[in-house]
Amino acid sequence: MTPLKLYDTTLRDGMQGHGMSLSAAEKLRVVEALDRLGVAFIEAGFPSSNPKEAELFTRLAELELERAVICAFGMTRRRGLAAPKDEALGALAASFAPVCALVGKTWALHLEKVTRVSPDENLAMIADSVAFCRAAGKRVIYDAEHFFDAWRDDSGYALECLRTAAGAGAENVTLCDTNGSSLPGQIGAATASVVAELGDAVEIGIHTHNDAECAVANTLVAVEAGARLVQGTINGYGERCGNANLVSILPALQLKLSYECVPPDRLRRLTETAHFVAELTNQRSDPDQPYVGRNAFAHKGGMHVAGIQADARTFEHTDPELVGNAREVLISELSGKGSVRSRAERAGIALDSSGAGEAVERLKEREHRGYQYEAADASFELLLRRHSGAYAPLFRLESFRVITEKRADGRAETEATIKIWVDGCRYVRTAEGNGPVNALDRALRDAITELHPHLAEIELTGYKVRILDEHQGTGAVTRVLLDSADGHRSWGTIGVSENIIEASWEALVESLEFAFQPRNEQVAGSMQQVEKANRTETTSSR
């Protein structure tokens, strides 16, 4: 396998994305996760005098990494200034980071319209800056900004910029599609020409953006044309439409094109790394994300399932386990009696044959009414539990009442009162909220957590509402999906009713009930484990 270097810039270019923000401590956690995944280079940011960045570099210097090398990022020197007098270059030289990534201009249009620097002066800026970092003992990667636009306008000058950087000691020159303007044909042809011209003298890298939805493909095409260093970010985070997504690039290069990017066993960390970074940056994990999304290996039809049993290649482009994901067979396809029993077993629920039969009937009837258990694993488990005799209700509802009032020109005010019985005691609680469901949630928690304080830790992390058959207008059936988490694991519950308050109440109650049930810790833990269970079941049920 040809070795290939992955260069992660999540912490620098990725942080340009809309709403991205990480503390120094969080960035360290990302660095550790990337090192465990096995990337070669981690670009940490600008080693400036900004206290937050300074703290990051101080703490990074103390970190022991297994494989990854930290890179500091900077620009070529300012016009008309000797490199040693440029403060930002000085900070690069003074940083502990053994590698400097220097970005510079390549495109005459930018020299003319943006920086107002002559082509010769630009070459001098490149040469001086690279040489300065080399003299400070750094390895240098030169990022040729707007390279592909420059190539289309004046390939001779673009090449001259690269040659200058290499001549001054850069070990790598990386071709950047900074505006994301290029398509695969253009990237392939330009990269091949550069490799033919300079490939013997210097390593070529590739850095793409996703403005034409081609960032991943453009990267792969460049590698096939001879690039041997790939820059990108986890989940493709980055400004505008994002950067090249390393999470999709890595498995394609390693599993489909036979490049060695990370040690083979590390690839299994891909899914957890992608989800971890999403969680830390407070970005939604895209369920349809290639390789690592919940739906990436989801199968619906019976023919698919039968095909996969015969040979997984029939309907799967990659073995999900190799990237740390799991095959998911949508639960609506699982509603055979055998699969229900095996699912129950894995959750530590003893379900006999008649119980399983009842559960299947109940499941069908509920799916018909609009329930959907794909994203509501906890509600599915509770349904099984109720037919096993192993179901312990958390409380008994006597009644609730929610009142929303609005006066002219005023905001609406909402209060909820609930009356429930927990372990033989009656609790009456009233709470206000910014909406009817929020008020109910508060009142219920207030009552429950007196006896079950650990349920206070549960956080509602997602609340989705879908109107089924919305043509019924405001009389349509409402489906509510609730995601909950308690720090150890996360789970989903569902409620369906014509009344949105009732649907929300159902999902709320199931969320707390699921957390309250005794469980087979070995199995019922993470979502992923549940998914694995599905996979096995299905295979055996058809």
Add this chain to the structure above:
Amino acid sequence: MTPLKLYDTTLRDGMQGHGMSLSAAEKLRVVEALDRLGVAFIEAGFPSSNPKEAELFTRLAELELERAVICAFGMTRRRGLAAPKDEALGALAASFAPVCALVGKTWALHLEKVTRVSPDENLAMIADSVAFCRAAGKRVIYDAEHFFDAWRDDSGYALECLRTAAGAGAENVTLCDTNGSSLPGQIGAATASVVAELGDAVEIGIHTHNDAECAVANTLVAVEAGARLVQGTINGYGERCGNANLVSILPALQLKLSYECVPPDRLRRLTETAHFVAELTNQRSDPDQPYVGRNAFAHKGGMHVAGIQADARTFEHTDPELVGNAREVLISELSGKGSVRSRAERAGIALDSSGAGEAVERLKEREHRGYQYEAADASFELLLRRHSGAYAPLFRLESFRVITEKRADGRAETEATIKIWVDGCRYVRTAEGNGPVNALDRALRDAITELHPHLAEIELTGYKVRILDEHQGTGAVTRVLLDSADGHRSWGTIGVSENIIEASWEALVESLEFAFQPRNEQVAGSMQQVEKANRTETTSSR
């Protein structure tokens, strides 16, 4: 410019996506929007005996489209059955749709492990089925399922399948990367070989999936290798990781590679079409989506802005106006002062310069709070009207109160009481409903229609709820979109609040108020007319 056919399969393959669901009436609206965008083919689904699909095809037959041709989808005949005896093929032949898309097997692995059909029998199935549809007077497009996997295993047999379909009368054979397994290099090489072998005899098409995050690039690479028909879906909807995204493919082909896919002026509808289909399918519009996302042409730094002033090419890969998008982040295409005034004019609202300025400010502030007017034309018009002095409120709210109560084992019961003033009279009305919003709707109508009986005709035809920033759990902000119709026209309104009842109330009231306003009948009618107005405005405001 070389002509190229866009083939939209949002309504068939796109509907395989997770959580996708549209009624027949909604599908018709999508068909109309696609026709306005200018696509050549619209695949509507299976013309089966299923009542929902039957209704769709009946209504499609009556629809007058400007450019697009409707395609019906089906499979090659079943094994061992003469084509005329195959019910599904019979339904295709009986359908009004002039084009049939027939999918069939190409990959020996599938013949062996999934369908258990011999290679020769498969060829006969292809030939018979295509010939049957041709004999019924249909044009035929043959979708070669799993073509690229098949090509890698046995290119001779894969080619034989295509040759058989072409020989039986298919006007196009489309190469499908059904599992999304292929990378650009593979797609390019295989397509070029097919074009070299069969390009003189039959048109070649391409259909890709996004499992390797390469669907858009793979499509472009295939076109560069000679494919002349492109299948895909709006926003890339589809199962697992989605289909090829036509919203990114269309501008790349037309603006960057100079193919003529749609009449040049239609490309400006791209952004509104993408957002319209997202709203209708209740999918979140991705703010980072290439070409049409809110952040696609967002600029942060001062250097970017200065560069763009000097020459937009410095930092923009495409002129956002050409795809109906705009350069600024938060401000939609509607919120320029000039465009607001011209929109007002078209609705017969006299808006002076200071009124327009206030309206723009109000619009920005509301967009920031989560309002979105793309599917809420009526709310937008009311907003303008309020700044014109020409706004007549329908009633004055004194107060409302909604109570939802639930007792153990009982369904929730809801009642709403409203107190309003209409034309100097006070009305107090109480109504029950199957949910809080339904009860409010009934009470309000009950009061209003005494004086304004014609408002009783208004039907609420759609009710959508979206939770913004769903990480806030049940405390998140809620956006309600309401569609209304009165037999002559339909309109959309919006409400936003942390309290779902308040958000719904706002949308309800605006629906009735819109119907109550005096109007320029010529313009203020359908969504379509409003969309046309938007487009023209945008063009003239820059």
